[in-house]
Amino acid sequence: MTQNENPPLAGLRIVEFAGIGPAPFAAMLLGDMGAEIIRIDRPGGADPWTRTVIRRGRRSVKADLKHPEDLAAVVALLAKADVLIEGFRPGVMERLGLGPEAMLALNPRLVYARMTGWGQEGPLAHCAGHDINYIAISGALHAMGPAEQPVPPLNLVGDMGGGALYLVTGILAALLAARASGRGQVIDCAISDGAASLMAMFSDLGAQKRWDFSRREANILDGGAPFYRNYACADHGFIAVGALEPQFFAAFCKGLGLAPVPEAERMDKANWPALTARFAAIIANRTRDEWAAIFEGTDACVAPVLTLDEAPLHPHNQARGAFAALDGVWQPRPAPRFSGAENATPRLQPDYPSLDAALAAWNKPRA
Numbered sequence: 001m002t003q004n005e006n007p008p009l010a011g012l013r014i015v016e017f018a019g020i021g022p023a024p025f026a027a028m029l030l031g032d033m034g035a036e037i038i039r040i041d042r043p044g045g046a047d048p049w050t051r052t053v054i055r056r057g058r059r060s061v062k063a064d065l066k067h068p069e070d071l072a073a074v075v076a077l078l079a080k081a082d083v084l085i086e087g088f089r090p091g092v093m094e095r096l097g098l099g100p101e102a103m104l105a106l107n108p109r110l111v112y113a114r115m116t117g118w119g120q121e122g123p124l125a126h127c128a129g130h131d132i133n134y135i136a137i138s139g140a141l142h143a144m145g146p147a148e149q150p151v152p153p154l155n156l157v158g159d160m161g162g163g164a165l166y167l168v169t170g171i172l173a174a175l176l177a178a179r180a181s182g183r184g185q186v187i188d189c190a191i192s193d194g195a196a197s198l199m200a201m202f203s204d205l206g207a208q209k210r211w212d213f214s215r216r217e218a219n220i221l222d223g224g225a226p227f228y229r230n231y232a233c234a235d236h237g238f239i240a241v242g243a244l245e246p247q248f249f250a251a252f253c254k255g256l257g258l259a260p261v262p263e264a265e266r267m268d269k270a271n272w273p274a275l276t277a278r279f280a281a282i283i284a285n286r287t288r289d290e291w292a293a294i295f296e297g298t299d300a301c302v303a304p305v306l307t308l309d310e311a312p313l314h315p316h317n318q319a320r321g322a323f324a325a326l327d328g329v330w331q332p333r334p335a336p337r338f339s340g341a342e343n344a345t346p347r348l349q350p351d352y353p354s355l356d357a358a359l360a361a362w363n364k365p366r367a
Contacts, residue, residue, distance in 0.1 A: 006340040007034025011366040012175070014083040015074070016058070018042060021131070021155065022163030022191065023087035023115040024054045029168050031057030032334030032346065035083075036366075038358050040065075040074060041351075052348065053331045061352040065096050073355035074098070079107050080362045082178075083171055087115040090125050100186045110184040111174040115167050117158075119190030131158035131191065138162070138195035139213075143202065147217040162194025218269070220244070226275035227252065227266065230305060237288030238305035239295075241279075251300035255291075256282050 012035040016027040024039075031037050037058035042065075063070040075098070078084060084103060086093055093099050093114075100112040117134045118124040135141040135158040145151030170187040178184045205211035211219050218224045227243040243252035250260040256279065265271050283291065288304050295302035306314060312323035312330045324333050324345045334344050352358040 007344075008338050008341065009034040012036065012083070013081045013362065013366070014038070014058075014085060015040065015077050015081045017084075017086040017088070017093075018060075019087035019115070021087070021159040022167060023085055025160055026113075026115065026164040026167040026171070027058060027085055028054050028056060029164065029334075030083075030171070032344065033338075034341070038077060038352070038362075052327055052329050056326065056331075056346045056348055059349045059352055059358070061355055061358045063355055065098070070355060071097065073359060075103075075106065076359055077355075077362060078103055078110065081107065081110060082175065083111045083113060085113045085115065085167070085171075090116065090120045104184055104186075108183055109178050111171055111178060111187065112184065113167055113171050113174075113187045113189065115163060115189050115191075117163075117191045119193060120188045124192075131155035134158045134191040135162070135195045138192055139199050139202075140195045143199070143213070143216065143222060145216055146223070147215060150216065157198060158191045158195050162196075162198055163189065163191040166194035166197070224269070224272060226272050226279055229276070231280055231283040233286060233288040233291060234284060235287040235289075239283065239288055239291045240303050240305050242301040242303075244301070248299050248301045251298050252295075252302060255295050255298060255300050255302065258282075 009030060012030070014027065014030060014035050014037040016023065016037055016039045018024075018039055018041045027037055027039065035058075039055070039058055039060040041060045041062050043062050063074050065071055065074065078098070086098075100114075103110055103112060114120060116125070117129040117131075118127065132141065132152050132155075135153075140157050140162075141150045141152070143150075144153050144157075167187070167189040170189055174185050174187055202211055202213075206213055216222055216224075221228055223229045227241060227249050230238045230240050232238055241252060243249040246260075246263055246266075249266065253260045260266075261271075261275065266275070286294075291302065292304040309330070311317060312325075317323055322333060323330050325331075326346055326348065331346065334346065352361070
């Protein structure tokens with residue numbers, strides 16, 4: 001990222017062990033907020049999936065952790081670090097001599113952040129898995145998709161939401177505790193745990209008998225309600241309708257050229273299929289962008305469904321500078337924004353040529 005005035009995590013030093021999915025995304029977020037991060041890559045190259053976006057804002061160095069000299073240099077980095085991030089299966093770091101007991105003895109203030117799918121313990125802890133598997137046992141996957149079958153929500157709910165965002169939250173909380181007590185601690189962040197936590201509101205709705213867990217497209221937020229779903233347009237594009245409250249629903253109906261349906265009728269699930277069909281027939285007569293123009297600036301809670309290529313060109317995103325081009329690749333700028341720092345433009349940083357160079361950089365005073 002560009003040099004900002006007072007980024008909130010300036011001076012924070014993190015060692016990240018190369019991985020895929022949630023751990024590098026968490027490191028990207030921390031780097032976006034100003035942390036100084038050294039990523040330890042295996043000899044043989046970096047992960048091609050995450051070269052330009054998720055690996056932004058930090059520097060890498062190659063190290064063979066089975067080579068004594070490289071391992072010693074990495075340990076020397078960890079002695080100066082505030083945070084360690086790793087995403088290996090349980091036991092891997094211990095076998096390398098980099099486990100939490102040894103590293104906390106070396107650096108008592110270290111926050112040791114462990115990112116896994118299943119967690120450090122439990123019957124599945126040592127099993128392979130991916131996002132779809134972790135969210136499957138959390139209750140989240142079953143709730144999403146059309147009535148016929150669940151649909152994976154990319155890897156946003158598991159890897160990025162239940163994994164990376166909970167890891168960042170845990171790291172920041174542990175850093176505050178370490179600042180107060182002088183003692184670091186181990187964070188056991190499991191995607192399956194985080195995905196289950198993300199379902200808290202729906203657990204509440206279920207307890208109130210306001211959510212039917214046995215079906216999809218049968219509830220107010222899962223595409224079942226005619227006023228909270230996507231509709232196909234004449235050009236095969238889509239609009240997203242989120243007209244939950246009565247006043248927003250009235251604005252939606254007005255845009256369609258209809259009188260609002262009485263509230264009791266609108267909230268009666270028995271009427272939902274007919275209302276959905278009625279709205280769908282009207283919306284199918286215009287293109288996505290025509291509907292976007294009709295609803296622009298209203299409180300109907302209607303938005304065009306944009307592709308990732310289109311999103312950077314939307315006027316609202318352009319006005320906020322929400323996206324930036326890095327080496328010809330559009331990508332989101334750092335979020336959230338802080339009043340004490342600019343809205344930074346992310347950039348790739350050069351890799352360290354050697355572990356000695358990385359150590360020399362961290363022997364200098366902190367930012």
